Amino acid sequence: MRQFVVLGHEAPTEPEFSLDDLAGGAGRIDVLCRCVNAAFLLSHGIREDVELFLVLRDSLTLRLVGSELRYLSPDERNVASLLRSGIEAKSEAIGMMEAESTPGIHVSKRGFEAVLDALNGTVIQLHEDGDPVAEADPPEDPAFVLSDHEAFTDAESDLLDARADTRVSLGPEALHADHAITIAHNALDTAGFRAY
Amino acid sequence: MRQFVVLGHEAPTEPEFSLDDLAGGAGRIDVLCRCVNAAFLLSHGIREDVELFLVLRDSLTLRLVGSELRYLSPDERNVASLLRSGIEAKSEAIGMMEAESTPGIHVSKRGFEAVLDALNGTVIQLHEDGDPVAEADPPEDPAFVLSDHEAFTDAESDLLDARADTRVSLGPEALHADHAITIAHNALDTAGFRAY
Numbered sequence: 001m002r003q004f005v006v007l008g009h010e011a012p013t014e015p016e017f018s019l020d021d022l023a024g025g026a027g028r029i030d031v032l033c034r035c036v037n038a039a040f041l042l043s044h045g046i047r048e049d050v051e052l053f054l055v056l057r058d059s060l061t062l063r064l065v066g067s068e069l070r071y072l073s074p075d076e077r078n079v080a081s082l083l084r085s086g087i088e089a090k091s092e093a094i095g096m097m098e099a100e101s102t103p104g105i106h107v108s109k110r111g112f113e114a115v116l117d118a119l120n121g122t123v124i125q126l127h128e129d130g131d132p133v134a135e136a137d138p139p140e141d142p143a144f145v146l147s148d149h150e151a152f153t154d155a156e157s158d159l160l161d162a163r164a165d166t167r168v169s170l171g172p173e174a175l176h177a178d179h180a181i182t183i184a185h186n187a188l189d190t191a192g193f194r195a196y
Numbered sequence: 197m198r199q200f201v202v203l204g205h206e207a208p209t210e211p212e213f214s215l216d217d218l219a220g221g222a223g224r225i226d227v228l229c230r231c232v233n234a235a236f237l238l239s240h241g242i243r244e245d246v247e248l249f250l251v252l253r254d255s256l257t258l259r260l261v262g263s264e265l266r267y268l269s270p271d272e273r274n275v276a277s278l279l280r281s282g283i284e285a286k287s288e289a290i291g292m293m294e295a296e297s298t299p300g301i302h303v304s305k306r307g308f309e310a311v312l313d314a315l316n317g318t319v320i321q322l323h324e325d326g327d328p329v330a331e332a333d334p335p336e337d338p339a340f341v342l343s344d345h346e347a348f349t350d351a352e353s354d355l356l357d358a359r360a361d362t363r364v365s366l367g368p369e370a371l372h373a374d375h376a377i378t379i380a381h382n383a384l385d386t387a388g389f390r391a392y
Binding site: 044 | 215216218219226227230233234237238239240269270271272273274328330345366367368369370371372375378379381382385386
């Protein structure tokens with residue numbers, strides 16, 4: 001299983017946002033939509049062995065499960081409408097208990113720390129000083145933690161520093177979160193091609 | 197310079213499409229929008245050393261130049277509105293001569309073959325039987341040729357077979373074009389990290 005966590009610092013926690021203004025009034029949910037695309041979509045299918053946690057303003061979490069997902073098209077508008085349904089279902093989620101909006105999309109009132117507690121693999125911090133991903137031995141069950149267009153806050157960084165099992169660098173450029181997910185997948189996909 | 201060519205088989209060549217239906221009525225221009233994002237955007241800037249050719253229905257070509265681009269935001273809707281302006285400017289493009297719609301976006305009435313003629317680097321065909329990208333010696337000026345959500349037609353494949361200087365594989369999975377661009381960039385970015 002590959003897990004990804006993405007923190008949405010300005011992302012909406014209420015479903016009243018317009019699909020026509022994802023990058024503006026909808027709190028940059030466009031960034032999270034692209035992360036969903038990168039996490040799950042192959043040219044002709046879905047990556048079933050992936051779980052993605054979108055943490056919205058440290059108070060609401062959408063958990064997407066590759067093996068259960070339905071109705072997922074790659075475009076931002078489609079993804080945003082699925083995420084909006086997920087946010088809408090929060091009224092059915094009691095505390096840590098999840099509710100499901102559409103197949104494979106679960107919502108709960110969890111913040112970042114509770115999501116870190118829920119990860120069951122090797123927690124990987126992407127960091128410019130980390131080991132180059134091509135040289136790192138890929139763990140069996142990696143869990144990558146990323147931030148949206150904003151940097152981690154100090155409190156988030158402290159939490160992650162305490163929980164991360166390893167630090168990995170994807171390269172010399174500072175990347176968007178969705179590009180980082182694509183590259184992480186590729187590094188794992190091609191690990192068999194390389195000599196370790 | 198890194199060049200990318202993406203063929204848009206159903207993409208619009210007329211500007212009368214809705215920004216609310218990019219993945220439907222607008223001929224899957226959403227795919228091309230994501231390719232623009234992947235080709236140019238870093239976390240805090242634009243890749244200036246990139247040129248991207250979007251070939252629309254083998255009859256109209258948008259050429260995007262990283263060092264000149266302005267007004268580019270990462271979301272599909274913003275990119276689509278820039279591409280729409282580019283298509284609109286085609287009335288000012290005479291034959292192979294280009295017209296510019298907004299800074300860095302040039303339109304001409306060129307098809308795939310004329311675009312292949314315009315490439316000035318090492319033409320790279322992405323192919324499952326190619327050399328793994330991590331093992332290939334990165335050329336000075338690579339030009340990657342990709343297709344949108346549809347496969348290359350036989351005629352396009354023949355053209356590309358004849359012009360390609362090398363074949364490269366990005367990994368064992370069949371990828372969306374925009375993900376392939378992200379991975380190609382990363383392979384070039386990190387080439388210095390690896391032992392050849």
